[in-house]
Amino acid sequence: MINDSAERIFRGGTILTMDDARPRVEAVAIGGGRILAVGDEAEVMSTRGDDTEVVELDGHTLMPSFIDAHGHFANAPQIIKWANVSGLPAGPVTCIADIQRVLAEFVAANSVSAGNWVLGYGYDVSNLSDGRQCTRDDLDAVLPDHPVMLIHSSNHGAVLNSKGFAAMGYDASTPTPPGGLILRTPGGNEPEGLIMETAFVPIFADLPQPSEQELLDTFDAAQQLYASKGTTTVQEGATHAKDLSLIRTAADQGRLYLDVVAVPLVLEVPKLVKEYFPDFTGGPMELPDRAAESFGTYRNRLKLQGIKCVVDGSPQGKTAFWTEPLLTPGPNGEADWCGQPVFPEELIQKMVKEIADAGIQIFCHCNGDAAIDVMIDACRAAGMTAGDDRRTVIIHSQFMRPDQLDDYVELGLSPSFFTVHAYFWGDLHKENLGQRRAYFLSPMASAVKAGLRCSNHNDFSVTPIDPMRMVWSAVARTSRSGEVMGPNERVEPWQALKALTIEAAWQIREEDSKGTLAEGKLADVVILDGDPTSVPTDRILDIAVVQTFKEGRSVYCA
Known part of the structure; x- marks a missing residue:
């Protein structure tokens, strides 16, 4: 017990420590931003001073706040000002007509004048009863005078209208880049609406935004999206240079009251490290010798933690990379579609080795089993072993094969799962992949049994910030139709909560x-x-x- 008077003592309810050795206690004392005592009520009450506030839980539950293991905090200040075109229950959309209605209402409510961008988030064809993608013509029909962009729910693509494509310089002569997707008009070559992966990267990096001051003024509301759900450590899991600049400005101005963990996207590394090493002029994977010094330390509640690599796309968008083909056509109607990696395997190996040799933690996006194979090979080529304690995080690890768990153990790889996929897209995954693969989605139970430490995440804004839905999905694994997506991969609530607390903390050291x-x-x-x-x-x-x-200060109260 720390020998200080407590500022607050919590008692009179359920207290979950998330410590396997001592799961429940009667009381907790806090002071000076730290936990002073944990244990029996009589013991903890000995820290009570004249000014101590005793908080009666009245049967409620106290536990460690949640840690965002993977998400995109930089989206939060933006989407507050965007139209929500998500499907139920995250949004109101069930068909293309709903999208048109939402956009028209958004423009009217926000007095968006002609020629100005209209941005939406949460677009997903699997939510549409029409049975087809929304197209530029659909968007032109309701907003012909505004450039429109609907960000795909995976954050790996978007649907644009005619003025949107014109503003971004995309037309019939625009080639589809390797690892990218541009749906074309039937019988022609004009972009039809949906673009994904490397075709989207230049657009995503140059999204039209409000002014810096307008964005800074939303930082309280952005943080409340998390605090209202019990989350006090948030992640920006694919940080672009402009995002880091904005968040650093917010940090320096004292606007952050939650901890923000930034994981720079690998392609943005040169821009980012220049902020710490102005003389650096290298290319994407030419890290300066002292680059690791930039990582791992909070500055005004913001820290760089590692570098984000990407091997494939999204399973719901059919741009993940699998060893076996889908049972349904690919995104452009392809037969025997296995997807493709975003980058050539040789480049991914170079990325992984360069980052590992610099002593920087790696966070790598892998959804399909073939993508996971690519990353396993890259880690093995870089000489990784479990004993190195590198804590390489494989983000999503959605459609692993059982044999790949042994590779994770051998190489010291740690999965960050995305179990809410079972609810939002489980039925779609079964249709596209079949029961065997769909039932092994985010296999938390098998990973824990293999001895792996694993977290769980929402990947906001892909799905809403909702820790209780994450816990429920890990425990129930129920799809929208009510099917249990892999009964053997269900875990107990305690393990599901650990994935949002101590295991998530371990992954970011x-x-x-x-x-x-x-x-x-x-x-x-x-x-x-x-x-x-x-x-x-x-x-x-x-x-x-x-x-x-957060550190003893109330940052949200219902």
Whole structure:
């Protein structure tokens, strides 16, 4: 016990420590931004001073606040000002007519004048009862005088209208880049609407944005999206140079009250490291000798943690990379479609070795099993072993094969799963991949049994910030139709909660300060109105956040 008077003592409810050795306690004391005591009520109450506030939980549940293991915080200040074209339950869309209605209402409500961009988020053809992609003609029909761009739910693509394509310089003469997708008009070569992967990267990097001041003014609302869900450490999981510049400005101005973990996208590394090494003039994978010094330390609540690589695309967009073909046609109607890697395997090996040799942590996006094979080979070629404690995170690890778990163990790779896919796209995955592969989606139970440490994530803004849905999806693995997507991969609520707390903390090397309730750790805690470990499985979805604390300071109260 730390010998200080507590600022607050929590008692009178369920307290989950997320420590396997001592799962539940009666009381917790905090002060000076840290946890002072954890244990029996009588023991903890000995830290009470004249000014200590005793918080009666009244049967509610206290636990460590949640850690965003992978997401895109930089999207939050932007999408507050975008139209929501997501499907149920994240948004109102069930068909193309709904998209048209939402966009028209958005333009009217926000007085968007002709010629100005209209941006939407959450587009996904699997939500549309029309059975086809939304096209430029569909968007032109409702907004012919505005450039329009609907960001794909995977964040790997978009649908544009005619003025949008013109503004971005895309036309019939624009070639489809390697690793990219541009759907073309039937019988012609004009872009039809949807673009994905490397065809989208230049557009994503140059999205039209409000002014810096307008974005900075949204940072409180952006952080409240997380704090209201009990999350106090957020991730920007594919940081572009302009994103880092904005977040650093917010940090320097004292606007951050949550911790932000930035993972720069590999292609943006030269721009980013120049902020720390102005004389650096190298190419994408020519890291300066001292590059690692830029990583791992918070500055005004912002830190660089590692470098993000990307091997393939999204399974719901059919741009992931598999060893076996889909059972349905590819995104352009291709037969026997296995997808493709975003970059050549030789380049991925070069990326991985360069980053590893620089002593920087690697976060790599891999969805399909062939993409995972590429990353496994790259890690093995770079000389990685489990004993190195590199904590290489394989983001998503969605459609692994069982044999690849052994490779993860051998090389020290740690999966960050995306179990809410079972709900949002489970039925689609079964249709595209068949039951065998679909049922092994985000195989958390098998990973834990193999001895791997694994987190879970929402990949915001791909799916909403919703830790309780993440817990529920890991426990239930139920699709929209009600099918259990792999009964053998269900885990207990305790393990599902660990994936959002201590395991997520371990992946970003913060297990000594976050993730469990223990003396000396940061007082990052959340009060829930129910106990996820004891309520019926479907009741987990109904559990709400009562209050969230970051280092002892209340940052959200319902």
